Amino acid sequence: LHAEAARGSFSDFLKRNDHQIDYQLAALCVALTRDPARGHELRTCDLHTVLSFLDSLSFVGVMERSDACAEVLSRIMPDADAIRLPCLNSAVYRGVSVRTLERLRLEYEALREDPRLAPIFVREALVHARAAAAMARLERQVAQPSEPPRRLVGRETVSASRFSTRHGEFADTAIVCRLPLGQEHLVHGPYDRLRSGCYAVEFGVAVADARTGGRIQLEASSNGAVSLRRRWIGPVASAPARTLHFVNDAASNVLEFRVRTQGFAGGQLIFEGVTVRRSTIWRAWPSALTRLLSRARGWTSRRAPRLDAHDTQAAIPIEARARTLSTDRAT
Secondary structure: OHHHHHHOOHHHHHHHOHHHOOHHHHHHHHHHOOOHHHOOOHHHOOHHHHHHHHHHOOOOOOHHHHHHHHHHHHHHOOOOOOOOOOOOOHHHHOOOOHHHHHHHHHHHHHHHHOOOOHHHHHHHHHHHHHHHHHHHHHHHHOOOOOOOOOOOOOEEEEOHHHOEOOOOEEEOOEEEEEOOOOOOOOEEEEEEOOOOEEEEEEEEEEEEOOOEOOEEEEEEEEOOOEEEEEEEEOOOOOOOOOEEEEEEOOOOOOEEEEEEEEOOEOOEEEEEEEEEEEOOHHHHHHHHHHHHHHHHHHHHHHHOOOOOOOHHHHOOOHHHHHHHHHHHHHO
């Protein structure tokens, strides 16, 4: 599949590997078959059997409603602590731009009109719709008066155990990541919501035993895509340098704090969690300005013609692209 993906466009990949389109149905067929060796014969699976199986389950969730899934699970298991499910797209953490993800989504949606692929999309949509309906029924059964987002009083410490990591290891109360690693984020989380307002987050982070100097990037973001505030610091930094002030403009935002490094040869990144407290607009105004500029760019991009949608072109300086356009017109 990796070789196939490297050879052509996303659309061509799905046309050649159409079994990737109905992946949810295929996974359920594998689970239901009595002969796992026949897992590749997924198209022989009875759709009615799969839908009936979903109806028989005590709990079914859908990915885009992970917060609702966690709430329902917490209510049907009252003796357990409050359950949180991470809501993230791993492509974002591996350096794929939001614009590229949007382009891929549009290519995916366009394939629904392909006569050969349309029946596959329909089967997959039926499975997803049945799962969403089952979850909606369960929500109604366990419904309680909705609670407003938490209001932060004083300081709140979020331990490292609430964060996610792909390369690190949990050691006592910290996450330890060996350096150097790639450009992706080493630690990210906790995917919580807070009431709208101004906040400050202090990162408990340091680098130990590094042979050469480097730097650490701290970032506060929302909904996996919007950067609220970020800063590069040295391997040894004071508490004010490790603190980001930001504005949370909507109580529905899923907040995330993440860390990555650059330039270290050897050593370890030690992450001990974060401390969140209320802040003031005077300290958080750069974050508010960033949000306003981001919205302004989104507003203008929807109304102005785009020169090019590809990332490679977007990286070319505006002056060089203008010269290229002028040459094309002259030609």
